[in-house]
Amino acid sequence: MSETEKTFGKKEKKLIASILFTMAGFLVAILENLLVPQFAIGVALEVYDLKIFGLNHNEAFRLILICLMAAYGLSGIFSFKSKKKAEEYIQKARFRFAMGIALGIWDYLGTKIKVLPQPFFPGPAEILTAFLSEGNYIFQNTLYSLRLYAGGFVGGVLLGVSTGILIGWFPKVKYWVEPVLKITGVIPAVAWMPFALTLFPTPYSAAVFLIVICAWFPIASLTKQGIESTPKSLFEASEILGSSTVYQVFHVAVPYAMPQIFTGISTANGFAFTTLVMAEMMGQPGGLGYYINASKVWSAYYKVFAAILVMAVLFSFITWLLNIVQRRVLRWQRGLIK
């Protein structure tokens, strides 16, 4: 009894140490930003205040560091609840500490002494000036990207799944459509850009078309594979239980193919991000890709980094959402596949 208590106490001590260790990394970055004056080889730089939310860019950077530190501190405290979470937290502590230190070093080299080549590699605080000065504009561009992505991806999923079902089910459709799918599918969707821009009435619909095309191929071919690999005995069983052909398609073949369909959807998701940004960079009146291009023209690389940051967050979020949907739909597989 006392021995188990001892080992548990040991674990708790280790967790407390990990929390402090994690937070220390960010504390170092905060102190660095606060205490080191801004200068570049003898020349002190002016601190210009943007005063949106009453913050200048250094204050905004420190606020984010404080938020990160608090978030990791709190999640550490919640990790006391279960042994598994505690172990996970302890395991991640070194990486998080390094993240804090890295932010501090980046700030020192990029913003404070400016030894990194400028204006290509701004410090983290300077990237934040993009949000402080034109946060609204970035937000609008993000919404544009999101709208484009949603239209194209949803369209691609619908078109891909239905093509896949038709090819997988009807030999005649397979004969006529599968070769077309195989040939056009390997072409990167952005190659169609010149045609898309001339054939479609608006740039928006042209970009939606490109994303639909790029998502269509992997989803259609994997759906087809899934439908075709459905065991004959399952169709026999369902027929004996009184299913019509249509019922068999949607209640036997499609559910059986669902794991493959989702493999196609996650692949298509990655393709769609690429196509989205490329399309925006080449011929859209808005969107994060457009914002990157427009900022590059003015050598405002801190804005480019700001857009990249938004993309990282947005695309991770979309992928995370897709994973949740997938786990929900394929919950019958839990424990079946490791």
Next chain:
Amino acid sequence: MSEKRNVVLKMEHVGRTYRDEEKETEVLQSVDFSVRQGEFISIIGASGCGKTTLLRLIAGLDRPQKGRILLDGEEITKPSPKAGYIFQQGNLFQWLTVRQNIGFGLKAQHLYKEKKDKIDEYIRMVGLKGFEDVYPHQISGGMAQRVSIARSLICNPEILLLDEPMGALDSFTRADIQDKLLELKRENDITMILVTHDIDEAVYLSDRIVIMTPHPGKISEIVEVDLPKPRHRGSESFFELRRKFLERFEMATAQPQPEYII
């Protein structure tokens, strides 16, 4: 059989030949056979004797080239819920829970709303209470076969066809399912046809046993099992009958001896 009941299933000169590029194989040759309401028939025979083909023909999963098969006086042309079929290994829909698997036939026939209360009844009948909401990969092979049986019976079949359903199970589970089948048959008065290669199983369950021989597949003998019910696997008379049966079976399936010995 104490009373002669009406004939449910009638096979008239049923023949089936498979062709591929090189040769023709006659799988079934002129099978004539009738099954009465409430009978338990076992079909046994060496592999390749066409017993599974015969069962698939009855189910409508395959069509005979010669002769015809009548179920309740109507010729079988396609699979229907009237002839339930139990596959060798469960053959459940992996993405549906036990309850949803059992309800599949009701949904497919648009009977779900009126008859969904029956699902619980059948779950209880096959002894799966407490496992309604688990998925097929979480249950054992024996339980999967029970789900499969309930899934067929809920559609009210005239006849239940069983294609070596206990072949992949251990002997305890096998005995358990056998007793379940007898219980279901007694309670619901279902006609059953079982394909098996296990003589004990055939003797324990059947009213009549059909012995088939291969090349070409045909019925060689139909034996009446006149042991009183309920039967006991360990009784003298059971062993006696089983021994006689084995001898008969060996004679029926004996291969001609080669003319020379090396």
